[in-house]
Each structure stands twice: as structure tokens, then as C-alpha cells.
Amino acid sequence: MQSDASCLSDSSCAQPSARQEFLPAVDIATTPEGLTIVADLPGVAPSDIEVEFESGVLSLRGPVASRGAASSWSRREYGVGDFRRSFQIGESYDGSKARAESRDGVLWIRVPVAETQRARRVSVQVGQN
């Protein structure tokens, strides 16, 4: 209780960050080549998108440029703020080789199947007697 009281008196603690962050809606599909993550990032310029892979976690961040003061909206059915989301990538995929591209406010991330997981096709020779 004491910590709560001190928190309330502390202005830096009482005020949440001005801009909220949002989880983008995603579709995830698997193909024989790998994993495809499709994320909706409306209002994010492709050059501002950050995609990172570290310790098995693929993270994306899409900063959204302000579209006027929040108070100017007379009807607000959705919030506008930066997007952020992370995914734990299984060992069967190689996150370090992920490729990303963005168009029309949609980010496509393709993570290839890890080399070690690829089925090795051994060619069978016709034996000669």
C-alpha cells in the first residue's frame, strides 16, 4: 500500500506514456519453404519499420506518424499509436535469415526453414549387376 501511495504522488509514475502502443493483427502461415507472418501496420511508412531477431524472438515495431490531435476526433472507434509485437520462433525456422517487405500498410515477413530441418533427398542409383 505504501508503494502505491508514493506512486500516486510521483508525477512521472502517475502519468502513463502519452501514446499507447498496439498489437497489430497478424496472419501466420506455413509453407514448405518456411513461415510467413503478415502484419497489418496501417499508417506506418516502410522505411520506419524495424524487424529484429534476437535469442529466438522475432520482433517488429512500426512507428505511426501522428494524424492530428487525439482530442480532435468526435468519434473514435480505434486508437492510433505505434505497433509492436514479438513472436517466438521455433528451432525449425531460421529467424536470422528472415526477409521483410512492406506495401500498402501491410508487412510481410518470411522466415525460411532452418537448413538442419530440410529433408535431405538422397538420390538412389540403379544398381548394376
Next chain:
Amino acid sequence: MNRLIPSTLFRPIPLTQDFERLLQDFWSQVPAGDAAPVAPFQPAVNIRGDAEGYEVELELPGVALADIEVAVEQRELIVRGERKAGVDSGAKWQRRERFHGRFERRLRLPADVDAQRVDARLELGVLTIALPKLEQSKPRRIQVQTVQPS
């Protein structure tokens, strides 16, 4: 759109094989397309207004300009279209949160909107529709002349 979730609820999604299978089972319960007709998705809108007019904003990422129709019919603003999946047919969905297929949103226009001058632009997946007010309903600005002392 699924955006009103604060990131404090965020948890990384493990993509282990068991989890993938679990998701697959879950999503396979979605009725197939040939079942009862599915109502079009209703995209969310933000609306702002000032003395000059109104601005209606919708997030339609991944929708081609050619697949969006903006119309005014009987004092109703109608935004409709379709978002296509755009993934190879061989792909297996593990998770589907984004809307797909047809969408439609209807909004009754305020009486002071000039329906003849509606304008729309699409940028980075954000559709902004400008609805100017009728000239007679705009506040009049009366110019104040400076009178030079002679």
C-alpha cells in the same frame, strides 16, 4: 480491427509444433465459405470535424485502391470493397487475425455535408474521406478592414 488491445497484454506467441497444431484445430472450426452467407466485415472509423467539414478515417491495410468503392447514396456514406488474402494457395494458416473478404461500412451523413464534393485518398493503408460542409452552413468570416487615418 483488433487494435484496442494495449501492449501490456502482449505475450510472445510460441510457435512450437504443438502450438501450431492447437491453432490449426481451433481455426478449422471456422465455417466454410459455402455455409450461410457471411456478413461483410465492418471496419472501424474515426471521425473528426471542424468549421470546414468532416474527415472520416478507416484503416484498410492491404486493400488495393481498385478494390475500394466510396459512394454517397440517400445521404449515406458507403465504403465497401474486398481484401484478398494474397498468400500462395499451398500455405497452411496457423493464425488468422486479419479480416479477409468483403467489407462494408455505412454512415449517415450530417445535413450540412456537401455530398457533391466528397473526396477520398488512400495512403499506407489508411483511407481518409474528406466531406466538406455546404457553403451556406460554414461560419461566415467577416473581414475587418484597417482604416488608414487620412
